[in-house]
Amino acid sequence: MKPKVAFFDFASCEGCQLALLNCEDDLLAILAQVELVEFREAISEQAGRYDIAFIEGSIHREQDIERLYDIRSRSKVLVALGACACNGNVQARSNFVAPAENYKAVYGEEDRNRVQVDGEYWPLWTHTRVRAVHEVVKVDYQLRGCPMQPTEFLHLLKSLLTGREPSFPANAVCVECKKNENECVYDRGLACFGPIAFGGCDAICINSGHLCDGCRGLLPYANVKAHRQLLKEMGIDITSVQNRYRLHLSNEPDAGEVRR
Amino acid sequence: MSDSKSYKIRLEHITRVEGHGSIRIDTHQGKVEEVRLEIVEANRFFENFVKGMQPHEVVQTISRICGICCVGHQLAGLKAVEAAMGITVSDQTMRLRKMLNESQFLQSHSLHLYFLTLPDFFGAASILPLAQREPELVKRALALKKLANDYTAVLGGRALHPVANTVNGWRKLPDLGKVEEIYTRLLQSVPEMEAMLELIKTLKVPEYERETEYVSLKHPDEYALYDGEVCGSDIDTTVPVGDYRQVSNEFTVAHSTSKWSRWHRDSYMVGALARVNNNFQQLHPKAQEAAAELGLKSPCFNPYHNNTAQMVEIVHCTHNSLAMLADLLNDGLVEEEATYQPVAGRGCGAIEVPRGILFHEYGFDANGRCLDANAIIPTSQNINNIEQDMKAFVPLMLPVMSQDELALKMEMLLRAYDPCISCSVHMLDVKFV
Amino acid sequence: MSKDAFVDAGLYLPQTGRIVAIEQCTVNEKFFRLELTRPLQHRPGQFVMVTVPGMGECAISITCGPREDNILEMVIRRVGNITAVLHGLEVGDTLGIRGPYGAGFDLEEFYQRDVLIVAGGLGLVPLRSLLLPMIAAHQRFGAITIITGARSPAETLFRHELADWREKENVRIIELVDSTDHYQWDGEVGMVTAPIGSLVLDKNRTMVVLCGPPVMYKFVLLELEAHHQIPATQIFVDLERRMRCGVGKCGHCQINQAYCCQDGPVFRYSDIQNYPEGLA
Amino acid sequence: MGSYLATEEQVSTWLHLLAKERDLFWPRSVGQFNYSFLPLGERDEICFDRYLPTIVPPGRRLLPDDETLFTSQQGDDRLSHYLPPQPSAPMVLAGVRPCDLKGITQLDTVMAAAPADPYYHQRRVNTVIIAMNCLAPCDSRCFCSAVGALGAQDGADVFLTLLAEGVLVESLSARGDEILVKASFSLCEDGKERRLVAEGTRPLPFGRELAVVPEALPEMLRKGYESPVYHRYGERCYSCGTCNLVCPTCYCFEVRDEMSLDGFSGRRSRTWDSCMIPAFAEVAGPHNFRAEVGERQRHRLKRKFEYLPERFGLGSFCVGCGRCGRQCTANIDILNMVNDIAVEVGGGS
């Protein structure tokens, strides 16, 4: 029997699901191997159990947490799909802003008051902390990146279909960067997160003339202390360093200074 | 139950305005009590957390608002940031950006039209059964979409959240060899695209009309996608982009986490149909021909024809891109320094993205740190209009349609606006509560 | 680079082996007997690289003694990816096999000598390839002492064979478990280091072979040194490292100067006793 | 195996001719400060000037990343059939500096050691090397002279030296003669003498220096096994592996299998690996034989200066190209590390 595969999205740009649709060459082959039961929580959620559930997006609200619990309880394997699900991505930055500020900036003073005072009337607007999926439920695998890497998605799927452990080597982005023979951005006096960031993206940003901002999260052995020291020695001011760390890595345990 | 025509329809999690939405329809004894489009997506507060960032970081971050419109958000962001910094980009940069933008139109429109809309017309639940029934069709559609993705990737370095383009230029110019490859493939794709056009021609578009205000960019010299002033079909003049707040008049409603818009009347429409309505004469001649073949006359007041207008724009972007790519290959590329000096300032930028007009505005302090930000996305401008359409549509059709048919037509209506991808990839849950 | 050096174009291509028997030895270990397309012609102590098509490859010791036919025997512990897949296979399934690789033992060097074998945990698996021919020709050897250790009775291997070997007049077997949870355990309880002090060994004619988990070597060697002073040239250790190619190219199994896959996995202790990483 | 004198233009024409027949790699500028061996295109200009050692050394072309070891296909008999990869096309590595040349001969030795690596061998015999002499140190990073790589000519088929009067082209092998047939350079009887004169103008010392003579290194390193220097450098290290990936004598690889979605066919490939990455020496248990970054630094360094030289007997495996220091974002320089140890062990002069 074909495994039942489902996709669910929470707060995200949905780029990861799009990245999957962009695997045009393999899409039909994938569909031949799995039964895609949900590609968004459309079919009544109470039904079905899933062999593999992919979760895209970060978790922001009480009702999202409930929904995630429910999905977890009905899924054999749960995969965090993309940076938002893996570490909260850019939106985790708002964990460092007072909620009142957030509401005010986006919806104005008046609505801010309404939301904060009357949570009942505006139930959809309740906002808690931005969390990665694994901060809420057990995650079996992570497909990192903003957006996720289709090759890794395929590798994971093939591995799960054949009962083998997928392998996502914990190598720095620098490894792939060198394989692509890029000029190191440090040579140009810019700071890169490649040495401490989880690779697997083929160093795609550096290949395109940019640098690495670590969207795939930090390596388990990331030498953050040395990295911060290096940026300091390069004369980058602390606000800029902090901004860089809070671009994709706000929720990484080792990335910030003391939090909360 | 249905003969008394008292029911509630709830279509859950349909649209995305940054994500999720539901439709609620309550009728009682044949009378519509309530039609409501609820937007239930979690807030992400982009406008707030980009504060403190530098211009290029803002642009990189803001593209994460939406995966499928990432290029549009980047370009609108870049235009706004550059306006704030007092930067005028080179002609080469402008040309590359126009191509990048069109590549996104091709990506997005082909995804929406070929994959999300077609199944409705074929009576399939989604593209999946269609892939079995019409494998050739699906393969052709896949190839066209892949080409569009590769087009974006060649210019922007990646197909999603491109990184090669930045403030005041290109971090790394596209490889001309690859550009040439894209040109050739795009040229070869014309017959394929025309085959899709033939197919779209045969689809039966529901008959329904409601005139509304159509809002888009307008440019004196070209079919406005990248540049122009704001044009509303209710007025004769255009409005400078800087006055966008006047246009969007954003307000909030309790049942939605998105903001709503209106201009000269209760609501307005943005997107392919609005553009075609406003700028028909500037479409590529081939696209005008296509419009004629598809039976799309401007102005057209049937929102379902937004799909048709998308097909017309696919034709336009394909031919226009071919011309731009040929020029590029002819002229070659010159290395330009993509640097800038941060200054205090404020700027707005507007651009047409597949779903309609998009506005960005930012303020920066003297160190180039973002002070405040505002983004008005097409779908949030459309929501109000969609709700108005539904309010008009339901009472009209209630007497002649079954509950299921009505639900389907509502979904199709919503999908016609192309509010997002995933909503339409899958059939919606239609719940009668 | 010399153009005419001998180059085996098929170095990385496995031959096919068909599984003809599987036995569950313990909860985590399974015994596999394979029929190959050609004889392995291996020496005791060598290993093969086992391929699960499409999945990967790992190093596995040959546990059978040298033989003429096409048979290969292995014991595989389930620890990760490939080994888990291997555990899911059935009789009739096929595997890819490369090898034999490694230096292995020279059996003749043991003739007329007393032999002490210390095997901890899985260590008995590779050493069985030495023990089988040794027991078969036991008259050619002096006293053979075998000490085996396991964490618990449930994790012991090859007990029936050990029982048979014990019947030979010059073979002594000491079976130990770290701790026991079973009333029927008839061996001893303790670490493999425990009996060493009380053994009577002639340091001039005793050959020692050790194989076990990384921590074992140091303690056994300390005991040997304290009680018997057997020269390092007469001691062999069978080591394990991460291995990717098995033929000295991938660099993973390097132990200071030595390559585990080529110079080992069986090392004469005197050759590596100065390698700080050797028994780490 | 004669010598010729030619103008840069003539040499350039000749190289372009060769490039028409097969892939010819020549260092080309990438980014602002770096170089890379890239295929020479029809319109590409050749820079004979002093280019820096490329980001990745030319020898990596002989052991490419993600090289197929075999593909497997399940037949109707349900058996897997293993197919070797297609043989690679002939190529020319041109503009190879002596340090990289020595790097390649070191790789040759490692890969030829029994059992020889068939794929490396196949590539190598199909590769012509046109080397380029060095008359001045590349930059403040290199130390080829200190490790005896500067004079290297072994392994090259053609050897170029930029003289004041033009380019000296020396053929060093029958293959060199073969590819020079196409050239119309004027014969030069006293080529070797001219080269020696030019080499005599090299500055002394040539680049940076080792604190001990290379022959004394293994002993010194053994003495300094427990040196805190490794750990001190380790504190700054990211374990990113860059230093290995850019080294001309690093060749370690990881093996990966990938199969098709339907599970019927597969491919095994080898990808570049690095002993600085923590998982490199990890085994089931789990146990890591070099869990500490300082231990990994030690392994990397000793491999270059002690382990491999002693194993293969061909002198230092560090060829002094300076790449690892140049590319390391943490500014960890192997020569500084050796010299620091020398000072500490007291082997320094």
Ligand SMILES: Cc1cc2nc3c(=O)[nH]c(=O)nc-3n(C[C@H](O)[C@H](O)[C@H](O)COP(=O)(O)OP(=O)(O)OC[C@H]3O[C@@H](n4cnc5c(N)ncnc54)[C@H](O)[C@@H]3O)c2cc1C
């Ligand atoms: C010479 C030699 C002989 C061996 N003989 C046997 C044997 O007879 N029976 C047996 O069960 N096992 C034996 N092993 C160990 C066996 O090779 C590993 O257990 C196996 O590679 C793990 O593969 P895996 O894919 O199942 O695990 P993985 O999923 O790859 O990894 C699981 C764990 O094993 C580690 N690992 C990866 N490769 C190796 C390796 N080559 N050696 C040890 N650990 C590794 C990983 O780092 C990880 O910690 C031997 C190893 C060597 C080097």
Ligand code: SF4
């Ligand atoms: S550019 Fe970044 S990823 Fe690449 S080598 Fe340098 S630090 Fe590493």
Ligand code: SF4
């Ligand atoms: S390149 Fe530098 S930081 Fe990276 S592993 Fe090597 S020494 Fe460490």
Ligand code: SF4
């Ligand atoms: S160790 Fe460093 S300097 Fe020496 S050869 Fe390798 S990369 Fe060059």
